Amino acid sequence: MFLDERSATLLKLLQHSSIPSMSAIEDQTGLTRRQIQYSLNKVNDWLQSNHYKPVQYKRDTGYFLPDAIKEEINIQLTKRSYVFSEKDRQQIFYLLILLSLEPLSLYHFQSVAGVSRNTVLTDLQRLKKMAKQMDLTIQYSKQAGYIITGNSRIKRFVIEQLIHEVLSGSNSQLIIECISTGFEEHIDAIHSELERIEQQLGTTFTDNRLNELAYLFFSTNQLIGKGEELEQDSSWLPFIDTQEYALIEQMVGAAAFYSEWSQTEKLYATLHVISMNRIKDGSPLEEDQVFYEILQQVIEEFERLTFVHLHEKDQLCEQLYVHFKPAFYRIKYGIPHVNPMSERIRKIYPELHHLTIKSLRVLEEKLSLCIPEAEVAYFTIYFGGWLQRQGTRLDDRKKAIVVCPHGTGVSNILNYTLRELFPTILFLDVLSVRDTADYPLPYDLVFSSVYMRTNETLFIVPPILEDRDKQRLSKQVMQELYGYAVPEADVAGMMKIISKYATIHDAKQLEKELQVSLQTQKSATHTYTVKEAEKPVLAELLNEQTLQLEPVIATWQEAIEVAARPLVELGTIEDRYVTAMIESIEENGPYVVITPLVAIPHARPEEGVRSLSMSLLKLDQAVDFSPDKPVRLIIILAAADSDSHLRALIQLTNLLNEPENIQQMLGATNKNQLLEIIHNYSKEETE
Numbered sequence: 001m002f003l004d005e006r007s008a009t010l011l012k013l014l015q016h017s018s019i020p021s022m023s024a025i026e027d028q029t030g031l032t033r034r035q036i037q038y039s040l041n042k043v044n045d046w047l048q049s050n051h052y053k054p055v056q057y058k059r060d061t062g063y064f065l066p067d068a069i070k071e072e073i074n075i076q077l078t079k080r081s082y083v084f085s086e087k088d089r090q091q092i093f094y095l096l097i098l099l100s101l102e103p104l105s106l107y108h109f110q111s112v113a114g115v116s117r118n119t120v121l122t123d124l125q126r127l128k129k130m131a132k133q134m135d136l137t138i139q140y141s142k143q144a145g146y147i148i149t150g151n152s153r154i155k156r157f158v159i160e161q162l163i164h165e166v167l168s169g170s171n172s173q174l175i176i177e178c179i180s181t182g183f184e185e186h187i188d189a190i191h192s193e194l195e196r197i198e199q200q201l202g203t204t205f206t207d208n209r210l211n212e213l214a215y216l217f218f219s220t221n222q223l224i225g226k227g228e229e230l231e232q233d234s235s236w237l238p239f240i241d242t243q244e245y246a247l248i249e250q251m252v253g254a255a256a257f258y259s260e261w262s263q264t265e266k267l268y269a270t271l272h273v274i275s276m277n278r279i280k281d282g283s284p285l286e287e288d289q290v291f292y293e294i295l296q297q298v299i300e301e302f303e304r305l306t307f308v309h310l311h312e313k314d315q316l317c318e319q320l321y322v323h324f325k326p327a328f329y330r331i332k333y334g335i336p337h338v339n340p341m342s343e344r345i346r347k348i349y350p351e352l353h354h355l356t357i358k359s360l361r362v363l364e365e366k367l368s369l370c371i372p373e374a375e376v377a378y379f380t381i382y383f384g385g386w387l388q389r390q391g392t393r394l395d396d397r398k399k400a401i402v403v404c405p406h407g408t409g410v411s412n413i414l415n416y417t418l419r420e421l422f423p424t425i426l427f428l429d430v431l432s433v434r435d436t437a438d439y440p441l442p443y444d445l446v447f448s449s450v451y452m453r454t455n456e457t458l459f460i461v462p463p464i465l466e467d468r469d470k471q472r473l474s475k476q477v478m479q480e481l482y483g484y485a486v487p488e489a490d491v492a493g494m495m496k497i498i499s500k501y502a503t504i505h506d507a508k509q510l511e512k513e514l515q516v517s518l519q520t521q522k523s524a525t526h527t528y529t530v531k532e533a534e535k536p537v538l539a540e541l542l543n544e545q546t547l548q549l550e551p552v553i554a555t556w557q558e559a560i561e562v563a564a565r566p567l568v569e570l571g572t573i574e575d576r577y578v579t580a581m582i583e584s585i586e587e588n589g590p591y592v593v594i595t596p597l598v599a600i601p602h603a604r605p606e607e608g609v610r611s612l613s614m615s616l617l618k619l620d621q622a623v624d625f626s627p628d629k630p631v632r633l634i635i636i637l638a639a640a641d642s643d644s645h646l647r648a649l650i651q652l653t654n655l656l657n658e659p660e661n662i663q664q665m666l667g668a669t670n671k672n673q674l675l676e677i678i679h680n681y682s683k684e685e686t687e
Helices: 005-016 022-029 033-049 086-099 106-113 117-133 152-168 172-180 184-201 207-225 234-241 243-251 263-274 288-306 313-332 342-348 350-359 361-367 373-389 407-421 467-482 491-501 507-524 556-570 575-588 646-656 659-667 671-682
Strands: 056-058 062-064 137-141 145-149 278-280 399-403 426-431 445-448 457-460 547-550 593-595 597-599 613-626 629-638
Touching (some): 086 106, 086 117, 086 207, 106 117, 117 137, 152 207, 184 243, 234 243, 234 263, 263 313, 288 313, 288 350, 288 361, 313 373, 350 373, 350 426, 407 426, 457 467, 556 629, 597 659, 629 659, 659 671
Parallel strands (some): 445 457, 597 629
Antiparallel strands (some): 056 062, 593 597, 613 629
């Protein structure tokens, strides 16, 4: 009897292992319950007609094939016992039209698929529409039969996609049989040639990709035989000097390759060998060290974002390198690659996938690439597997977003501070209030510098957190999450004990340093060191050229213009950035006044920042940013991206956290006095 595609797929799944529930079958097959029930009936009919017991169900086991026959079943589906689906027929007809050396008629399609003339005509009409979407045209003439016209590169793309889809399907053997009959020995020989290339390169390709490449090279040979050759691409020429190219030249000289391959076709094959997924890699290229170093930075960024310490990072980097090296060439030269797991990974591991995307921005910036979703999914798998291997989970941690309408600089320093303060919380993103409405990921907590409506737990925080703010917020979060708060250290009690047994010369200073020390020890448990070598320190940005001292300025708008003037003259910002800062304050209020007498005006990088820079204006008389917000220190921040300014900004925050430092700066009468304070905080390492 006949067994349709859905039923055959279900039978193969059951042959491999039991399936615990109907919902599990839905997940694995993508079918509805009604379709599954229909297919189960078909499977049982097939089993009984072949003298096997039907599928059984037990609560503790699920759906299964009886043990007595499980090992005996060998599903031998042939074109005579299998009904091709509409999708199967489209793949077969498409590949036949693209690759056949003989004229094709309706009879050929009827014979191959075992369907009626009307069914073939309907399928071909659908296929013509599909081809037209790719700017390809399917035509028919009595002399040439069915042919396909259009750009050769597009045809190659379509063939690569079709081969991947076919070989990834459950009935690939039958479809391949339809298009390769008579060429089996050629394909086997090409497969052997590829295995020889593996050995020569000291590389092990993945089984799936090796199989795909064998059929792709067979298809290429067919196309060349039809006169369908690629136009020369000068960007491929550097690969002529590679070992892979030399091995491809040897390969196409073998008996299996009956067509004459041009240099361009050999380069096409070379790029596919270089871009193949592999299990291990021993073929050196000059970019290798660059890739390795950038991938180390990707791992560090992932650790920073997740606040997780990954074990055996060298091994992880090696695995990422083996994957990324071929992926780089796929991306750079537009070689199509499908990851069938992409959608499932996004659905099951949304937070891990999201943080992987953010970690890969390092790689995208360094190599000027846009990483496709299929490749991101692979990186997600690697990071997820590594976390699982060391017993670390992200899905059981509370997820949080940071909402801050105050521009790139302040937003990122707030996010950075919160991550250090609460390392067990997974901080997903920094958003504006408007962005939260369409945010796609689920979250539990919101840390916001402004009040907003939300169904989740909301914590209102100042844009710049001083020590007392951190202590208060820490108590609130602990109380909310765990129902208790860690009591503060009794510094007053410690002072009494110390005074019993020692002479205290400066009680106020001792009490202050004890408080700072205890706070540092408490947070040190969760400190994560970030590589900051490439990020400038505060003193590199606030220097002789960017400091100004003025007695008085009439308005806050003019004060911002004066404070920003050194940066405009240096060319690090445009005039429109100054306008953007002023307009932002006029629209949102004096949010830039982050502590009494101190303002940090800033705007978005795209509003006129040419390069990272800062400037400082100190006034003898305060200028009012609002009736209750007088300011004497104006520090202009021009951030070029999301993180290059963080080291300097953290140092500035540490400086401003001490009221005595602010008083010293306000009392300064020349630039040298200001520079001395700035230099003291530029020496501290940011952790």
